Amino acid sequence: MxxxxxxxxxxxxxxxxxxxxxxxxxxxxxxxxxxxxxxxxxxxxxxxxxxxxxxxxxxxxxxxxxxxxxxxxxxxxxxxxxxxxxxxxxxxxxxxxxxxxxxxxxxDEMLTLHTTHTPQFLGLQSGKGLWNAQNLASDVIVGILDTGIWPEHVSFKDTGLSAVPSRWKGACESGTKFSPSNCNKKIIGARAFFKDQANFFGLANGAAAGMKYTARIAVYKVCWSLGCANTDLLAAMDQAVADGVDVLSLSLGGREKPFYSDDLATASFGATQNGVFVSCSAGNSGPSSSTVANTAPWIMTVAASYTDRSFSTTVKLGNGQTFSGSSLYSGKATKKLPIAYGRTAGGQSARYCISGSLNKKLVRGKLVVCERGMNGRTAKGEQVKLAGGAGMLLINTQGEEHFADPHVLPATSLGASAGIAIKEYVNSTKRPTASITFKGTTYGNRAPAMAAFSSRGPSSVAPEVIKPDVTAPGLNILAAWPPLSSPSLLKSDNRSVLFNIISGTSMSCPHVSGLAALLKSIHKDWSPAAIKSALMTSAYVLDNSNAPIADFGAKNSVSATPFAFGSGHVNPESASDPGLIYNITTEDYLNYLCSLNYTSSQLVLVSRRSFRCPNNTILQPGDLNYPSFAVNFEGNAKNITKTYNRRVTNVGTSQSTYAVQVQEPNGVSIIIQPKILSFQKLGEELITM
Missing domain, CATH: 3.30.70 (Alpha-Beta Plaits)
Known part of the structure; x- marks a missing residue:
């Protein structure tokens, strides 16, 4: 009372x-x-x-x-x-x-949703290294916050798995087309959150496996047809941490904003303090700069890149020119067909192949050229098919990126340079023709390479921390697919598949989530920051031809920068033995927030605890013990000096020595002190500046 x-x-x-x-x-x-x-x-x-x-x-x-x-x-x-x-x-x-x-x-706000060959591309081998029997036997729990799960899928069988870990506190709840009996020793938890009520056919054959395919899965459905409500997401994250997950995987995000007003960032901070590794997608708004999402330093932010596998096509024009493309269409090659484009297909809007734009009399039996934009890629092919077209050439107006899509008719995607040549050819002759040949699955392409759609840094909120952190396979990835949904998601498509090819940072994020689970299984005492450090410092920046990783979002696919791939491409076997790690404590994070001039109430919003910023210490964001460095030079002064400190912990051999190697950017002089670090025992920490 x-x-x-x-x-x-x-x-x-x-x-x-x-x-x-x-x-x-x-x-x-x-x-x-x-x-x-x-x-x-x-x-x-x-x-x-x-x-x-x-x-x-x-x-x-x-x-x-x-x-x-x-x-x-x-x-x-x-x-x-x-x-x-x-x-x-x-x-x-x-x-x-x-x-x-x-x-x-x-x-509340609505957030948006941002495999057979990738384990081999990442260097994981059955029975060896990280995939040996002992490492795979551990009980690591990955919490996935997404659109749900199809429990009957073969990917979620629990054959050979031991009993559910006794520490698990979660539950399997009834949901749409889901009952508690659908859970097993693989899917150990399933919950749905919606109180806000927000209103492949012979290709990529192989054994589909996750990064740690023996990990337990707990599914939290927070995303629905219109997106993912923040209130539902927070409830799921709160419950997942209480349930006892080791890793949280979130392939979603919204616009970047200060951490104290970013609910996903604050909830991730709480999860991290409870020992949970949080992996998030960087977003699909590239190649524009400062588009990266989920930039809090306690989050692992994952970009998307190509593997060496592709689903190749060849387009041959009537003048003899040939171009390479990509498609998941698995039918026979087309014969030489007449081309329709723009006004010869129905008018000005016909170049986008949107609903009602194509003239059936003009496109019947022809290959229709469609430009990207206005509607979905497979939806364009649907319009061509409905109008009686025999096939589609889908061209980019910017960039050379090729998406492999499950088209409903013979079709292929092509880069911008091919598009320019095709349009020039169409305008130069009265009877342009072309044919498409479908090569199926091919390997050995130059990779990794950055996907053009992958969101880029620098962070507009905290530019002193390089984001994204790493890149991982995210383009044309084979993924489990519910058979009640067609591979193209088109209403006219009545095909049913168990696997589909999908692209996006929503595909690269789970790769890193699985790798984090793998590292957690062999380094049970490592903190989330330690796992993150190991993945970042062991990442590589050269492709399989020993050249710098290319960027499909840059003109002529020039070399990618850290604002595209962060520290580089993940290398799981090397990450398992990084030698040194950059650990970050809760106090380190709080001092970092102090350096951003957060008020006491803003600090409490993020950390859920009172903290008084030190008065007698000069704090700068660049001193956060992060595995990467971002040095921002402001103003027009010619001589600017920045000094940052780092603290490294020995997790390699008890007695070890490390020598510093430096590659200086043009116009920048770098001094590291000391240049040699000598450790006498495991767990020893040394400071560098």
Whole structure:
């Protein structure tokens, strides 16, 4: 009773609207240290938050002349972050802001969703190294926050797996076309979060396997047809950490913003402090600069790159020119066919092959040239097929990237240079012709190479930390696919497959999540920062021809930069024995946030604890003990000096010596002190500057 009276007195300070107001969903961040001791035990904070909500409701009913909808408590967050999600009016948020312990109310937002050969491309071999029997026998749990899972798929059989780890606290809940009986020793958890109610055919043959294919999977469905609501995502992350996952894999994200207002960043910080490795996709908004998402330094941010496998095609024009492309179409080669493009296919908008743009009389029996943009790649082929076209040449207007898509008719994607040549040819003759040959699966291409769509740095929020962190296979990746969905996702496509070829950083992120699980299984005492350091410092920047990794998002595919691939391409076998690691403590992260001039309340928002920034120490963002360096030179001065410190920990052999090698960028002089590090025991730390 006393509690309710106190809360009512606090609520009386707020002025609420006297009209019925629409409510919106907010994430309410609360200072855990201000919650009464009575509500500190797990699960009990809900009563405290309900009392807070009730105080707003009671005051509303007493003071308002017209009815105001009562607040709705959706989720309570106790593990990764502290607070709750609720549907509230702006006035009700204002009332809540007077409550002792209130930190912030962040409006809910919708985030977007950003294998057979890749293990071999990454150097993993059955029975050897990281894939030996002993390493694969451990019980590492990977929590996947995405669109759900098709449990009947062959990829999720539990043959040969031991019993579910006794430390697992999760559950298998009923869902759409899913029952608890669908769980097994592989899929050990399945939950769905939706209280906000946001309204391949003979190719790539092989044995499909994950990076740590014996890892347990816990699935948290947070993404639906319109995207992934932040409130649902936070509830899933909070539950996953409480359930006992070792790794969180999130192939999603939103726009970059300060960490204290980025709910995914704050929840990831809480997960990391609980020993959970968090892997996130960098985004698919490249090749423009400063498009990278999920840039918090405690998150592993993953870019996407090519492997040496492709699904090749050859296009031959009537004038003898030939061009290479990509396609998942598995039928026979086309004969020489007439070409239709633009005005010869139906008019100006016909060049994009959007609905209603193609003239059936003009395109029937022809190869139609379609430009990227306006609609989906396979949707263009569907329009060509509906109009009676015999095939499609899908051309880029920028870049040389080739997507292998499951087209519903003979079709191939081509780069911008091929597109220019084809259009010149079409405009130079009255009867242009072409043919397509489908080569199927080919290997040995130059790789890795950066995908053009992969989002790029530098971070606009924290440029002192290079983002993304690493790159991993993300283009034309074979992935398990629900048989009720067609491979093209087109309504007219009635094909059913168990595997599909998919591209995106949503494919590269799970690769790194699996590698983190693999490293965790052999280095059980490593922190998330240690695993991240090992993956970054062992990454490589040369391709299989010993040339710098190319960038398909750059003109003429010139060499990629760290703002495309971070530290380089992941190298799991080397990461298992990095020699040295850059560890990062919670205090290190807090000092880093202090260097960004965060206020005390902003610090609490991120860390869920009170922390006083040191007064007698000069803090700079570049001193965070991160495995990579980003030095920002501002202004026009010719002589600028920056000094950063790093702390390295010996995880190799007890007595070891390391010598520094430096490659200086043009116009920059680098001095490392000391130049030689000598360790006498495992776990020893030394400082460099």
């Amino acid at each position: 006393i509690l309710r009276m106190c809360l009512l007195l606090l609520a009386l300070t707020a002025t609420l609207s006297t009209a019925l107001i629409d409510k919106h969903t907010y994430v309410i961040h609360m200072d855990k240290t201000k919650i009464p001791a009575l509500y500190h035990s797990p699960g009990s904070s809900k009563q405290w938050y309900e009392a807070i909500i009730n105080s707003v409701t009671e005051f509303s009913s007493q003071e308002e002349e017209e009815e105001t909808a009562s607040p709705q408590l959706l989720y309570v967050y106790e593990t990764a972050i502290s607070g709750f999600a609720a549907k509230l009016s702006k006035e009700q948020v204002e009332a809540l802001s007077k409550i002792n312990g209130f930190l912030a109310a962040i409006p």
